[in-house]
Amino acid sequence: MTDNAPDTTPDQPAPRVDRTIPADPTLARLAGEFGQVVFVSETDGDVAHVPAADVPAFAAALLAVGYDVFVDLCGVDYLRRKPRYEVVINLLSYTRRRRMRIRVGVDGADPQMPSISSVFPGANYYERETYDLFGIAFTGHPDLTRILLPDDWEGHPLRKDYSVGSVPVQFKGAHKAS
């Protein structure tokens, strides 16, 4: 099942996203405040590419302008990209009727980023889940422990280099014994 041959494919840079000033005046003001943030508009919302260090401040700024509903937080492992991981945060504004997706690149060597659970308490479990399945550490999280897997589990299964079927389970290979 597992392919043990060393993979020598070089790391690809993440696709370039051109910086545009959003049409929405509030978001345009935010774009001015956060010089590093790149906005992209979609049909039912906006996407913001945010550097990891700016995430709590940017989330707090979004909360202040009405993006007050915490929807989702998840990780993606791009494996061959640099930065390797991406944490995707979904926020929603009931008053503006817009979604906001925050994409955060997280380095592969020592994956960590600041926690937003002090801004959005709902992020607490989602950050634990992302830590559990991807091994991305959220600094400042009040209780960063495994949530879905047992506490003594080794590895982080949703990483792309964690292959399916690599964990020995009870009765594995039992059909071959006879």
Add this chain to the structure above:
Amino acid sequence: MSDTPNVVTGDLEAPTIDAPSQSDQSSSESTDTRRRLHDVWVSGTEEPEWVRQSTDEGAQELLPETEEPGLDAQRGVLVTDDYVVDDSINDEERQVINMGPQHPSTHGVLRLQLELEGETIRRVKPIIGYLHTGMEKTAETLTWLQGPTNVTRMDYLSPFHNELGYSLAVERLLGVDVPPRAEAIRVLMTELNRVSSHLLFLATQGMDIGAVSMMIYGWRERELVLRFFEDVTGLRMNHNYIRPGGVAADLPDGWEDTVEQLLVDVPAGVAEYEELLNDNPIFQDRTLGVGVITPDECKAFGVTGPNARASGIDWDLRKVFPYSGIEHYDFEVPLGKHGDVFDRYYIRVREIEQSLGIVRQVMETMPAGDYRTEDRKVTPPPRKRIDESMEALIHHFKIFTEGFKVPAGEVYQAVESPRGELGMYIVSEGGAKPWRVHVRGPSFAHVQALPAMMTDSLVADTIATLASTDPVLGDVDR
């Protein structure tokens, strides 16, 4: 282990361990971490080391209160803790009890660690993961067409919504449009699914509160709906019916008659439930003002769907971000005011009525035409063509073995499931299989918000509150 004479190794009939051969054996095994079959320890005596180890909660332990960064940080700044320490209650009356994971009222395998002070819940920690089967990882090994088979098993009480969310996301990446009949069939099935899910909610909610007859009534009407699902899809649950590009098959002959009968039978059943519960003083005592969650807490914790609407949040994805042509049908969004258990119950009763209204409209305006897209990229060629054309045969074979490729990109698509916002975040790298499928299950957020609802309430209200949020653990753990 020889210095703890209360430990009995071996059989119960010989409670002494004076025999040197036995004590030698136990001391040689003391470093062995394997589970021992016949270790017995006499109750009331000091616990041996291995007993303490086996009851250790590890990382899931409630944090020590002195080191805990405060309830505000744990539960969020928006949650106000109105708990007043009663000096007359000493530490001995504070105890931590476990509810679950095996418990009939947890709707699956959810475990709650409750810290009680007398009969008041001081703190709650939901512990999940007992049903985790790595379905998001599995999704990465299935082709785009096999995907619905997987996601339909996540929230097993609303399988059509899972399939719909997945299919809509894939279609958005593909840029494929779905014919009107397929959209209408999707609306028909998902709204009936909302009815069946809410009926199950009424059944379990009633039973958890003590109205055991509700259990029987709720399942009775739900079975009628599931029988229609079986007619259409072949299965009562886990249908794999809604797929990228349309639906798997057209509706069977005479489906209107079955739906017509449903539109008579289900409202009659619901009227019966309302007569049984609404004015029932016991039901009211157990539900009114219990397990309250405020709109601010709903937003902060990501509580959506009927649970948020019971707190008065006017938000329904079918109205705001309509999908699958749902905007063509008239329906209202019922809203609660108090955010308590009763409102969460009553909202769902009203939603059943609205969904049945949509079903009637769909039935009356069902367009003719194809039930899946004509786009040959995702739809196999018709059966007849396969007999005539080698290319069609190869095409058919390729779609079902290699699968079709989806352009690279990422998309977040949400649908309004019976429990709330069911989001699918799908990343494609241009291959025949998804790169990443993340499912934002509404129940996950609801379980997370349980402490906000339960803290400072009575221990007897735990079950009522838990049942009222309608969690599906398959959706929580995935």
